[in-house]
Amino acid sequence: MIILLKHEAAQSDADEILEQIASLELKPLYMPGIERTVIGAIGDERKIAQLHLENHPMVESVTPILSPYKLVSRELYPKDTVVNIGNIPVGGGNFTVIAGPCAIESGEQLYKTAKIVKEYGGHCLRGGAFKPRTSPYSFQGLGLEGLKILHNTSEKLKIPTVTEVIEVQDVKDVEKYASAFQVGARNMQNFRLLKALGQSRKPVVLKRGISATVNELLLAAEYIVAEGNPNVILCERGIRTYETATRNTLDLNAIPYIKEHCHLPVIVDPSHGTGVRSFVEPMSKAAVACGADGIMVEVHNNPKVALSDGQQTLFPEQFKQLMVNLKPFIEAAGKKMP
Amino acid sequence: MIILLKHEAAQSDADEILEQIASLELKPLYMPGIERTVIGAIGDERKIAQLHLENHPMVESVTPILSPYKLVSRELYPKDTVVNIGNIPVGGGNFTVIAGPCAIESGEQLYKTAKIVKEYGGHCLRGGAFKPRTSPYSFQGLGLEGLKILHNTSEKLKIPTVTEVIEVQDVKDVEKYASAFQVGARNMQNFRLLKALGQSRKPVVLKRGISATVNELLLAAEYIVAEGNPNVILCERGIRTYETATRNTLDLNAIPYIKEHCHLPVIVDPSHGTGVRSFVEPMSKAAVACGADGIMVEVHNNPKVALSDGQQTLFPEQFKQLMVNLKPFIEAAGKKMP
Amino acid sequence: MIILLKHEAAQSDADEILEQIASLELKPLYMPGIERTVIGAIGDERKIAQLHLENHPMVESVTPILSPYKLVSRELYPKDTVVNIGNIPVGGGNFTVIAGPCAIESGEQLYKTAKIVKEYGGHCLRGGAFKPRTSPYSFQGLGLEGLKILHNTSEKLKIPTVTEVIEVQDVKDVEKYASAFQVGARNMQNFRLLKALGQSRKPVVLKRGISATVNELLLAAEYIVAEGNPNVILCERGIRTYETATRNTLDLNAIPYIKEHCHLPVIVDPSHGTGVRSFVEPMSKAAVACGADGIMVEVHNNPKVALSDGQQTLFPEQFKQLMVNLKPFIEAAGKKMP
C-alpha cells in the first residue's frame, strides 16, 4: 500500500500513520520528499485496508499494490480453468457456441429455435424466462413457465441450457431447470445473488455490467468463487460509452486483459455487444481471434416477430453461415469446437 | 413513431409495414424520398411498439416521438409533487437536508451522528444497514440489527430516516423500521425491487445508476408509480465518465432536465457525486442554485474511523459550516428549509 | 515515483532499476514484498521520467507522486491570480459575464447583440470569426472580416472582446483585433497553438476539451504559462459522456477541483455545457454557487436565424432575466460583478 500525504501534512501526521501500520505488525516505510511525504506499508493489504487510512484528512491518496481479487487471479492459479455446462466444456482449447432467443416466448418458438441451434452446430441453448426491461410497458418474460419450457426443450434435444437468474428467490428454480445460470449485466453487482450462486455448484455465466470495469467484473467473480463455486465463466457483452452508432461498445481489449490476469474462461456476446444483426458475425470472428473461449449469440426461428432485441437477433440462415464462417478462425486460433 | 427504411428496401417492404400499422387502427403516413423512404405512424406508440418493426430486416431505425414514461411526466401532471418523509416535506419550495453516515456501525456511532445532524439543522437521518460493496472482503453492513438501531435512534431524536433496501425480501423490514426507502445506484434497474416498492406507500429515494441516462431514471420511477406508489424522490448522485479526478461526475444538468420533464422532487448527493470531502459544500450550493429540492450528504461523528466511504464523509464541524453556508443560497433560490 | 514490478520479475531486474535511479543522483527505495516488489524514487520526478522505466518489460506500472504541472499549481503559488480582459478583471472576488453570439454573422447582428449584452450588464463580448464545424457543409465563419467587425463593435461600445483562434498563423490577427484569445475545446491540445499564445501577453480563455481530464486541462495551461504568458483563464464547457439528454455533461465538480489545485481563474460555459437554452440560467447559477469566477454565454439579437448553435442561444429577454436572477447568487457567494 502506498500512502501519499497532502502537501500541508505535518510530521505528526506521518508519525501517526506509521504507528498505525506498525500496530498491525506490518512493515512501514517512510519516504519523506521535498514536496510530499510518501509512506509504504508492506504485508497483507487487506489488513491495512482495515485502517481506512483514506479517511485521514491529511492523506491525499491510498494506492494498493496488489490486485484486490485473489481466487480468480492467475498469479495464484496459473493454469486455465475449464468449466462444463452440462457435458459441454468451456475453456481449455475449446470454442463453445451458446445460442438461442433473447426471451422464451412459447414452447413452439423455443423448440424450433433450439433445433436450428443444434442442427447448425451450436453447443448450448440460451433463452430468458425472466426479462429485466427498461420500460415497465415491455414484455417481462414467462417466468417459471418459461423455465419449464427450457427444461423440456433441453431434454428433447439433448442440449444443455443457460438462462438468466435475476433474484435470490429464483436460484433454486433455475438450478432445477437449467444447466447453467446467467447473471445479467444489471446484476453483476447484485452481491447477494452472487453469494447465493456461490452456494450452488452449477456453472455461472457472469456478464460484465455496462459500466463495470474489468477489475470490477473480476471482483464480482471473486464473490462467487469465495462462496465455494469455482465454475464461473466471464462474459464480455459491451460497455456504455459516448458512441451511439452501435448499441454498446464491445470491449475486446478485455479478453487479453482477463486472460493475462485471471484463469477463468471468458466468452463474448456480440449480439448485445453491437445491437446490430449484421455485425454479429464479424465480431464473433474477432472474439475467436483475440482469445475468447466462446460466444453467446441471439438467434430466433423468426426474428421479425421476436418480443425482445429482435434487431440484433440472427435469422436461422445467418446463424448457419456464422457457424460455417467461424471454422477457419477457430482453426487459426489453434482451438476446436467441443 | 418514425420508421426509416434502408436504402435497399423495396416498395413491398413499405407496403407491408404500412399495412401492419393500419391493422392496429393507427394512422400510417407514407413519405417516399429520393434516397430513403420514411414511414410515420400516428397514435398510441405503445400499440405500435408491439409490432417490433425494429426487427424487420429492411428497417434502418425506429424513432419514438413521445417520451416512454407517462405517469411521472410533467406533460400529464404539470404541478410539482411534494413527497413527505415522516413529517418532512421534500419538494414544493422546500430545501431538505438528509444527512448521516454511509453505514450504520453501532448504536453509539449512529446516535452521536444523528445528534450532530439534528443539532446543526439537518431534517432527515440517513444510514445504511445493508451495504452492497464491490469487494467481498469489505464491511457488508449490520443488516436487521442496523435497521433496529436506526429505528431506535429515530424514536429517541424524533428525526425521520432513510435507509437502503437492496432486495425484495427486505422490503417489509425496511418499511417497518425506516421512514423512507432508498434504492441505490446499483439497483436502479432492479425491476422486481421497484415493483415491490410500488406496493408500499412509504416514500422511495431513487438514486440514478452510475451509467443510467436521465430518461432511464425516469422510466425506473415510472415502474414504482405504475404499481401505485406516487411517493418517489429522484436523486442525482454522479455518473461514471472517463474523468478520474473525482470519484464520479456529478451531472447537475440532470436537475433542470428533470424539472422540465417530470413533476417529482429531485435531490442531489454531493458526497458520492464527488467522492471528496472538501467538494461537498460547493456542490451542495450548486445543487440549490440549479433547482434541486434537497441534498443527501454523508456525515460521521468521527470520519477517520468510518468503515466505508470515509474520505467523502464530512466531519461534524464541516457539516455545521455547510448548514450555515447553504442558507444564503437557499434564500437566493426563493426556497426555505422545511 | 513508485515503480511496481511484475510478479515474475527477478532480483536482477530490481537491481538494474535501482542502479538507474541512483545514477541520476536520486534516492532509490527498495521494498520487496511477498508477491511483488515495489521500488520508490525520491527526488525530481522529471529527471526520473527520462529513464522511461515504464518501457521495461518487467515493470507493471509507474506512478508519479507529484502533479505533472508546476507553474499553474496552487502548491507553488497559493494566491488567486486575477486576469484582466481589457479593463475587466476575471477572478479575485469578481463574477464576470462574457456574452455574445456563437458566430459573427454581420456588422449589424454583432452590434445589435453587443448593445443587448452591454445594456443588461454583460462585461465582455464574445463572438467567433473562425468556426471549426463538424460538417464541411456548415457555415465556417467570416474570418478576418469577422475580426474587424468585432474590433469595430468593441470600439463603438467600449466593451472588451474574446474570440477564438484556431491556428498559429491567425494569432497575430486575433491579437490585433481582440482583447482576449479563446482556445476552443478541439484545440485544447494543439500544443503549437498553445506555445504561440504563450508568446503573447494578451489573456487566453482556455476551454476544456470534450474528452480532456481536468489534469490535462491544467497541463495545457502549463504549456501557455511555461512560454511566458501568465494570463490564462480556464473554462469548463461540458464533457462527452454516454448521456444524450443534454448536448454535453457540464462537469461542475471541475470547479472546486481546479480551485483546490490551481491558482488561475476558472469560468463556465453553460451554453455549450448543456446545449439547451432553458438550462443556461439554472446552470449559470450553479456555476456561481460552486465557486466559478464567471460565465461565458451565447446570446443573439434573433436566435431564430442564428447560423450556428441557435438552440442553445438566449433570446435578448432571457439574457436580461439571467442577469437579474444571477445577482442574489453572486451576493450569496460573497462576490460582486466587476
Added chain:
Amino acid sequence: MIILLKHEAAQSDADEILEQIASLELKPLYMPGIERTVIGAIGDERKIAQLHLENHPMVESVTPILSPYKLVSRELYPKDTVVNIGNIPVGGGNFTVIAGPCAIESGEQLYKTAKIVKEYGGHCLRGGAFKPRTSPYSFQGLGLEGLKILHNTSEKLKIPTVTEVIEVQDVKDVEKYASAFQVGARNMQNFRLLKALGQSRKPVVLKRGISATVNELLLAAEYIVAEGNPNVILCERGIRTYETATRNTLDLNAIPYIKEHCHLPVIVDPSHGTGVRSFVEPMSKAAVACGADGIMVEVHNNPKVALSDGQQTLFPEQFKQLMVNLKPFIEAAGKKMP
C-alpha cells in the same frame, strides 16, 4: 428531416414552419398527433438545414433522415476503394502492415527499426517527427530533421512511409519527404488541416479522435475528399471510456460499421488502442477477423530506451512473432499480404 414540435406549440407555429419548408420548394408533411405535432420535410436536407429550425423556441428536436456525409458513403459509391501508399495497396483484399517507432529519435534508431520491419514482412514504415505531447516537459520530436531521416531511410530500404502532420504550415514538408500523411487523433477535427490535405493527392491516414463518434470520423474524411483528395485511409485507434485497465478502449465495432456505411479502407492501431505491448498481437488478429484492411503498430529496435510510448512498443522478436502468427488469420479472412 423530421421536426418534432413542443407540447405547447400552437397551430401558428406549425404553420410557420410548414411555410418555411415550402418556401424552399421542398415537400412539407404535416402529422398532427394527440400529444405532439410532427412535421416532415422531404428533399435535399442540406437545404432544410439552412432554415435552422432547431433554433425555433417551439421546436423540440430536428432529426435528419440521411447520413450527413455523401462522398465517403457506400450508398453512393458501393465498391471498395483501394488507396496506395507508395507502391503498397491498402484495401481491396489486402492486409497491410504499417510498423515503426512512435517517434523518430535518430538516423540509427530509425534505420535499425526499419530493417526489422522490412525483414519480418512489414509493408510500410511509420515514425513521427512532430510529436504532440500532453506535457510541455516531454520529448516533442525532431521536426524537419526527423522528416529527412525518414526520407533517407525510405530511400535506402525501399519502403514507403507514413508520418504525422500536425499543422497546415508543415503540409508541404511532409508531402515532400513522406509517402503518406497521418492525421493524429487530436487533429481529427482540425478542419483547416483536413482541407489543406484535401489539396494534396498523397494518401492520408486519418485517425479517429479519442472521443469522436464513427460518424464524426466519416465527416472528417468527407472534408478531405470534398477538397479533391480521394485517398483517405481511416484508422480506429481506441476511444476514451471509463475503463482504465487499458490505455484506450479499442472500438472494433467501428470496423463493420464503417465497412457497411463507407467505401474507404480502414485499419486498426492496436498499440494506441490498448497501450499494452502484450495485447498488440491478440488485437491485431481481432482486427483481421472483423474485417480491417490492415494494422499500424509500434515497434522499436530497443523499446527499453524509447522516448515515447515505450510500454506499448513491440520488441523486434515480438514483431517477428506477430507477423508469423497473423498469417493464418489473414488466410481465414480470405485476404493476402500485399
